[in-house]
Amino acid sequence: MKEELSAEIAELRRIHSGLTGIEERTRETVVSGELPFEASHEGLVTITESFDIELIIPEAYPAELPWVRETGNRIDCNYRHVFQCGRLCLAVPVEERRIFTRQPSLLGFVNRLVVPYLYGYCYWKEFGEHPFGEQSHGAEGITDYYVERLELNNDLAALAVIASLLEYGYRGHHRCPCGSGKIVRMCHGAALRELHEHHTPETLGVDFRAVLEHVLSKDGVEGLSRAPALNGQVRRLLEAKQVGGRPRRRPGGIGGGFGHRSVRASAASEGAPLARLV
């Protein structure tokens, strides 16, 4: 095991001493055990609980973030922020990355992502609502994340923001993709720059596919064709195959799930009308 990783695991265990298991596999390291916590959120009730978890740390960590499974079968199957394989949906990937960056270590990951998730779950179980606001899952969740975080007018604006980052990266002097008519620097500059920092082309591609899928499933092709410039940009991106390839598969992760089949099909049929997407 790399020295940095064992140091991080040691730091994690100094605080969370129940995480006693450690298993080195070919492409990942698994830390497992009990995670007791006492947590509260903005004046809401304090919750004391303990869950059995597995923290799966990929070989490419920290470039790739760990993922977590709850192993005590305590999470209600009606709770939607869990993937089928039992992987906890801690946050949309770019938000995970954003939060992780504030304390980039396994301890930071557990304290800032895993414990809040489990707190949110317990709160939901107890009171039937989410303490951090209702969040959607999957493609809709990713779309909502952009709309809410950037205070956009609609889902198309979310698609435009991601398409713009994919095609041009951060360009302060461009017109803001939100549709305000202002230049980026005078509008969503700070937020776009932050997104740009926490994304790779690959993760942007995953979000692009998700938001596109969501837009098409909600408004159909007509919705997108009402925004000809964006429609053209989407076509360009799909044809450039920047977003057409198979995303890196993470078990139960966002990658293989939604939007994938249809977008790939369209990338294969270059020049076909966008209507063929659906």
Ligand SMILES: [Zn+2]
């Ligand atoms: Zn803007």
